Amino acid sequence: MARVAGARKPMSRTIDLSRAVVVSAPGLAGPEAKAIAALIDEVAKRSGIVWSNKHECTEPDVPVIAVGTTESLREVDGLELPGGLAQLKPEGYILRASSGAAQPAVIVAGADARGVLYGVGKLLRQLRWSEGTVRLDGELDIVTSPSSALRGHQLGYRPKNNAFDAWSIGQFDQYIRELAFFGANSIEILPPRTDDRPSGPLMKVEPLEMMIGIARVIDSYGLDTWIWYPNMGDDYSDPEAVRAELAEREDIFAKLPRIAALFIPGSDPGKLDPDPLFAWSEKVALLLRRYHPEAKIWLSPQIMRYDSAAWMEAFYRQVSLEPEWLGGIVFGPHVDVPLPELRRLIPDRYPIRRYEDITHNYHCQYPVVDWDSAYALTLGRESCNPRPVAHKHIHNVLAPYAIGNICYSEGINDDVNKFVWSDQDWDPATPVIDTITDYAKLFIDSDRAEAIARGLLALEDNWVGPLAANAGVEVTLAQWRQLERESSGRVLACYRFQMHLLRAYFDAYTKRRLAYETELEYAAREALREAPATGSLMAIERAERLLGRAKTEPVSADYRLRCEQLADDLFAGIGYQLTVTRHYARSQGRGAFMDAIDAPLNDVRWLRAQFAAIRREREERDRLAALERALDRTNPGPGGYYDHLGSERGFRRVDRGEGWEADPGYLRSPRIAHAMHLLSMSEERQNELGGIPLAWVAHANALLDTPIVVRYDRLDPAAGYTVKAVYVGETSGNTPRDCWVRMTANDQFVLDEAAAVKAGSVTIRECAVPAEAYRDGKLALTFARIRGFKRLNVAEVSLIANGQSDAKGGN
Template sequence: MADGVSTVIDLSRVAVVCSPAAAGAEAKAIDVLIEEVAKRTGIVWKRLHEAKAGVPVIVVGTAERLKRLPGADWTGAAEAAGLRPEGYVLQTATAADVGSEAPVVRIVGADERGVLYGVGKLLRQLRWGEGFVRLDKSLHIHTSPYSKLRGHQLGYRPKNNAFDAWTPEQFDLYIRELALFGANSIEIMPPRTDDRPTGPLMKVEPLEMMIRLSGIIDSYGLDTWIWYPNMGDDYSDPETVRTELAEREEIFSKLPRINALFVPGSDPGKMEPDPLFAWMEQVAELLRKYHPEAKIWLSPQIMTYHSAEWMEAFYRHVRREPDWLGGIVFGPHVDVTLPELRRAIPERYPIRRYEDITHNFHCQYPVADWDIAYALTLGRESCNPRPYAQKHIHNVLAEYAIGNICYSEGINDDVNKFIWSDQDWDPATPVIDTLREYGRLFIDSERADAFAQGLLALERNWVGQLASNKDVEVTLQTWRQMEREATTLQRSNYRFQMHLLRAYFDAYTKRRLLYETGLEYEAREALRGSGVSGSLAAVDAAERTLERARTEPVAADYRLRCNELADDLFASIGYQLTVSRHFARSQGRGAFIDAIDAPLNDIRWLRTQFAQIRQAGDEYERLAMIGRLLDRTNPGPGGFYDPLGSHGGFRRVDPGAGWAADPGYLQSPRIAHAMYMLSMPEEQQQDLGGVPLAWVSHTNALLDTPIDIRYDDLDPDTRYTFKAVFLGETKSNSSPRDCWASVNANDAFVLEEEVFIAAGSVTVREMSVPPEAVKDGKLKLTIARTRGYKRLNVAEVWLLRQN
């Protein structure tokens, strides 16, 4: 693929030359080209079936059809012959180049879809405005897609943070936009999933929308996939089978096109491999009745536990090579690496990726070492452009799959979608090229680079510790300047609004973090003076100091702007950033504006402590309690304390393969965030003495990955005690989430054979370290899951000198 040199080509008076026999996706592509230019410029290009002397032309069509048009010598059909399916040639030629009175642009597709993708590439290169359209450089692009499968899941259900508020027309536009960046598949959902059947924002009934979406997808010549979980209680029950098949038959019979059915092993649903494959055979027979070429794809997702027996049973069924099976899906909760899965699956079955591009933590690909201040406020599902991270995640595993249909919960990951589409087309595509084309096509063709750089700046906002990240203020300055210079139309564009919101939100969060951290230091100083002022007076003073975060807030103008933009986004695209005003499902489902003032210091834990101090019987006891509060993390002289969820504390943990090689952390420990700790019942928090932030952010390991904690420069003549805080997973009514772990030293000494970690609880254990383990002044302590739930969480560790 090659681009040309700078040459301005005026296309304001161009005519589109195409075959009168153009049909299907080819005809749609020609319509899209004319419509997209018209709505941006007001210029309506004429459509011709042969070139006219002196008229600039854009020749558009498949190589096969263009061969039959007059002027076949300039169609580029010969060059297009070397393309793979869905590829295209995009060429420009000046009048001098072609010996004509006017320039020529050629879009020649290897097939009908190739025409659509060539049109998309041209639109992404254009400069446009009211009354003009031009190219600022000549083009010579000859390209075919790297990945056979390139797509996105668009779920119409109340759980999503925007899609449930959309009309069919909005979906049509979004599907078109994804196709312009190379998508060839769209995955939709049935009316019944693990969500409410309808929501207050839905404009169309779910089944009707599903039918409409399938028709829209087909109109662009794209493939329709359905994500279809098994929601029945018991598939050995004939009545359940009858009901489930009847539901599917109604859908299969009404949808104009289904190319594939993706059925997850769990999340939701939970079936063992034997009944799963037996049930799928029945579904496949019904699917073939209405869509003879459609296949079923399965994922070995295991939501709650890791079982070698489950995986082996799954592999056993796949090795029988059922004809109805189209391939295997790798996505969240698949407990083996993609290379390992590829080795285990028969070669005849392709593997498709189902990558989570939408969540920030507690997910398949969490933001690496994300600052707790962002976790507390932006939460799991916020506007999250991560272009460089997404490119890396794509490329490090690209060779093992035929492509990807991204998992998304709405509009928050919009940039990531287009990064994935471009990387699926060509993994060598520079991120900045995609972002410039994104800005050029969707925001402002004259300021595309500024917008692209602004998106990269938002990704840098999330790198490292927020308190010392100097990029955050600069990022907001640049976005505010773009805001001042933007037109009214641009300021009402949701893609501009949501990234502008992120710039304000990040800066507001940093201002609060610095302020509230200072308030906590000031409050602790008041407590340190309790011996003079008295315990109750010191506690009152400390609490008043902490309350100033609410009574004397900082950067109120940033907060106000965030709320204004949240309202604008709800009006422009149905983005649901609050529960009360915008009907979001919950704060965890994208309503991060509801957490804009979440405390960023330990005020919640301190308040619990203050309440217990006030209840104490006498001054001596209260002063002792204040002393213990201030010394909670003190390891004593010669000891060590590490909060493993902090940047500093995590440095003591062996990173294993690390994010670069293992972005899904299937074989590496990681910093994780447990917001559920803060939502524990108040009584339970009181019993624990409160929940410090050091428990919310912690080190987490999946499956059998160990957490290795290393110490150097120890005194070999000292006896040590190891103390650790283990966090149980959030409780679940549907699955057991208790976990057991072992602790050993230097792979030779067992400190604890099995530590029981109950779900929804905190377990604190102390254990002696054998003197032999530190005889050379070094110590490695290994904490590993032995059985039970597949996530192991360790929040804090101490290495204490024994007296």
Template sequence: MKPNQETASKRVAPWDFSDAVLLIPVGLKGAEAKAITLLMEETEKRTGITLTVTHEWPDGHQPIIVAGTEASLQGIVKDWDALQTLANPGKEGYRLLGAKGERSVVLIVGADSRGMLYGIGRFLRKSSLMKQSIKVPANLSISSTPKQSCRGHQLGYRPKTNAYDAWSVGQFEQYIRELAIFGANSIEIMPPRTDDDATGPLMQEDPLDMMIRLSEIIDSYGLDTWVWYPNMANNYADPATICEELLEREEIFSKVPHIHAVFMPGSDPGELEPDLLFVWAEQVAELLQKYHPKAKLWISPQVMSHEPAKWLEGFLANVDKEPEWLGGLVFGPHVDITLPDLRRRIPEKYPIRRYEDITHNFHCQYPVVNWDLAFALTLGRESINPRPLAEKHIHNLLESYAIGNISYSEGINDDVNKFIWSDQDWDSKTEAIETLRDFARLFIGDAFSEGVAQGLLALERNWEGPVAVNEGIDRTLYQWRMMEQAAPPEVLNNYRFQMGLLRAYYDAYIKRRFIYETELEMEAMDALKSASSTGSLAALEKSEAILLRAKTSPVSQTLKQRCWELADELFSNIGAQLSVIKHKAIALGRGAFMDAIDFPLNDSRWLSAQSSVIRKLDNEKDRLNAIYEILNRTNPGPGGYYDNLGSYKGWQRVAKGKGWEKDPGYLESPRMAPGIYLLQSERTFDESAIPPIASTRHANTLADTQLSLQYEHLDPASAYTVKVTYVGDTASELSRDYHVTLTAQGGRVLHENILIKQGQCTQIESPIPQEALANGNLVLTFNRVSGFKRLNVSEVWIMRNGLADGAS
């Protein structure tokens, strides 16, 4: 049998190991002893059974669980030859074999210490562990070796995270243990100084003390400790700055007992030009090896620069010099070259490790595909986000170009995604549903394994397509509520069950609100349409009263109440910070999605602002004209076209490029983006500047990727004007302005080098050259020509102005 093959009877009743004895070699130390402790403690937690330990093959017929390494078990296991029916595993691999004769036996045999740990993890995942009961699948037969050599996750103890900063040392150890059960061999931690405050209101430990303790815990399980270490100073060409920065790192490197590698991001945060970055990195690498001689410094071509192509070429030129101190490269967010291209561009001697963003929903490396704005406005960038099928696809598409992944995580919201990635890094042929069943069985309970596994898949489906017509959202809630009603107290108080349950309630509440508030907006617009007969002020008053019903007569408040109850329970259980005010989250966009649960899902803010402006007009005629403008804002006139590129209908106008299936990071393809940072901006808008929703949701491209739109059936004899709404990027201390040029087919320029200010919507009108309409078809192409590396286009009007000059 080849490695990573397994056979296990699906129909034979499981074997009973409830009274089993645990046979282990004498004198286990270090990570091997820790693996046995893990086996015993995790079994006892779930069953109440304390396994009796022996070091010799016992007499009688009592079931035996044997655990150890190939080397340590030699000579103490009977019928060793039976193990040879399974292929020899490779490094970090294991064999797991069940046999039944006079007695039931399970052999957990690691190729090495780590293999022993992962074999124990697989045993726990596949066993049914209930009160006073240990059931093992019949005829268990597995030989497994990890495919990827680097498998891990970043756990940052800093205020920016949505849970980790509230954790105790014990909570961190338990989570690290659970990640190891699913095959993780690396944990990435952080120094006390990053792009965060030095400490936070929920921290229980000094950050440096926690860093030291985490390194010790990671090492105790035989895992690798990585350190993510950004460059936070302003001037790394200044000798005084360099001295200060090296002194800080020396304290960290000398006090943290176990460091296997340090990852220095090129930026995000940090703003160094490539030549200076590599000069500085060499000094850090030398200092690192003074205290950790085998450790290597890894570096990423992440860049927030306005001109990423130029920066990247400078970075790659430095890699081509093949510095000895460089351990490898890291591919993650804000790397503006595809992973296959990066692999081709660098010397073969350098491995690539992935640093994949599994934690964010949009404005990120791998956004949710065409996510409905109702969810984006409420659940936001960093909500509970199980995406098992999407994460498996992203993993497998690029697997062959790297040695594995240590994921980028900002907290517990991406919990499910971590275990999917670990399983895929081990064996990418593993189906996501198998991982979910193991996850639910081990962490929630055997009786809930299928329900929770399928429920997590259902939560991912909740985010597919328009929320208003997604019938599965209501069905998903029914399924989770059935489990909720049947669950014992220990399951109801299980944070992983609470997270799934909260999402189910939340999604259903948002759908119900969206349908209700959409209807209110339509009623409000109908009221405005009556202005010519009722008078402008009366129409405005009626319209506002209708929109206000979203607050005075809200819908489905029992769903909302249950969401808050679960959010409070999660804060109590694991410090999940789902609210800024109640749970001390650092910001709305940092996991505090409960604070946005009632954010308007229609254009009530814009309509109210417009009403206020209109009331200040002096005469009825002007007020009626202004109301007419509201009602006809998106009307392109007879023979014209209007598209909101961030809507499902408008998105059909966009040339898709490679698309998500081949380009999930959208490095070479446009993507649909919500643009909620303009709608939820904390800055005070002038009433006349509050944008309608359609002006903010947009199509987006990165770096130098073009955005193209296709129009057909235009009249070649008519004159047309194009009006475009551009969306500025998130306001930042560093300018995120950019310049854009719009052309029609044949390179005909419609407008050129237009400045798009950050945090604003900008509208530009331009005539369309008659030559561009010769056959009735029109292709518009948008190019970012300079400035920040995102191009955002939200609305496009093609307006017919009558016959062109000379046409008949």
């Protein structure tokens, strides 16, 4: 479906709707009646005005708001229907507001009940309100139908989510209503048993009770209920196990009012090969249709294994049989085939639905582009992350290949992104500033909506480029602090204002700490360079005191305190879990970024590991030598080159491939990634590696067969070089994640045939570079995964001139 029209006339005089009457056909019920009730309810919440609902236009000089389907509005006496009704497609609506008539009127005419709900949402997004006043800034003339057939979001109720497990059914009702105001037509819910604990300390009702309650809410708005239902069984070849799994599902299918579709992921979690996956899914489909005859099964080729290519071949073979019970294919995280290629390989009869990760910042499907390590260390993987500009681009570049999207989310942190995706699903031409202005107007403060929207864009800009050089971070905070000073108590208590205000303070605090702690490290290193004169142990003590000032003499304590206050307010208001201890978050990685607010932003951890090792040396000359090696860790020697590929500067040497603009999921392009698991490595292993410098945490990353190519163009043809590469292993887990890497020079010379990179650790290799490889002064080093887990990570590459390396070979 496509948007057929949508024009707004130039703003004329204000239309006062404070005394308006809502007019609709008599005897309405179901979703159409609920849409009208939602309009009246939302206006009352914000203005204190309770519009009456009548069934005829008989009161002169009273503004009329006529709401209903194009069919039901014909039953309203005295109402003149607008033109353009024939242009509407399913779920579309007409929204017209006029001030020229004797009786100022607004008409919301939906093609169907959903169209009424979306038209009501659009009207609410245009209103300005204060206590006792409701108005429009001018006339409206909108005729629109959705571009995408599928528009929705996944709402999970489990302890893994960073807020939703603390919600009541009423809170879910409100949130689903708000998503619908921006065009959502589907909500995906989770069963009681997933890859997480079934219950948590904040849950108000049991998971099955909540699942049933949310499904009823979805149905009451006339929206579609999807279920994300992973395969959690251990053995689907065991008849007893299969019977138990089917019985569990039957209990759910029988209790839910209406299921539109059931989505079974190929993995994450789940570990079935395609042949048994399809056989099992057919059994589920037959059971599902017994209770919901129109529902079908959707499958995703999400795979997290060594043999992903063989798995995909088997998946395609099963799809080519074109089973009747299969409703479509899902593209999401861990689908290693670009969406355009997947669309080409899947039979035309099967639509593709997107299942896009809008919730995570790194180690995810759509990471923040070249994210600064200071943010990765503090805000982490799942922070409050408004990214309207980025997500509009991600949406639009792949939109032609799918029927729409139901976004993957882990809670409230991606709230802005949800509404951006819904608006883009409705009309990809919508400017994001319009969406987030409507968001601010409807949910926060209609009088300051434009300023708040600019503030949300500024939060996204805070994450662009190196933090140390981003002068906009302080400006962003100043803008949000002014909004804070000038806002009413109602706005200050609004969780959508609080969560973004918190981000503004947090970003500025992080930048201030980065500058301070960077300077402390410089000072500490200068103290260590004085060791030959002062003695190694005294130099270390002085360096430790300097580094310790980050805690003993902290900076911007007022910013930190405000962050803590806002975190507590958010927990009290909506159960947003920003710490593990106070707010019951599952872990720091699951949104509890306040627990990392003071994470070191310099190399203090690595330096302290060096100090401990140096103190164990008995002789002063050995201590001094060890200190010199530590200070020169990244020095490639005269004529050499050192590049930290996880930094903005070092990544300039890396071939970008297709690049983010064409390949936002980086399926064919290297990217900057982050390996926080290194910082939680066992102390024994850290000691074996000599500590973990921050340069190993941020690294260049490539997926599958995409190589990491590092280029040099000013080498000395007469010199000899040794290349030293630092590989970062993936997180260890239930899935084997070791990989093997080949290093070549100019695609001609194999320098390292098969370096084994162990999961959960770091591997360092050194190899001589043949002089023939750089005779013209140019060299391309290519790192390519040859087998094993699908991620390749290279943190550092050094070209060491002859005589500078002290290595004895690869290790």
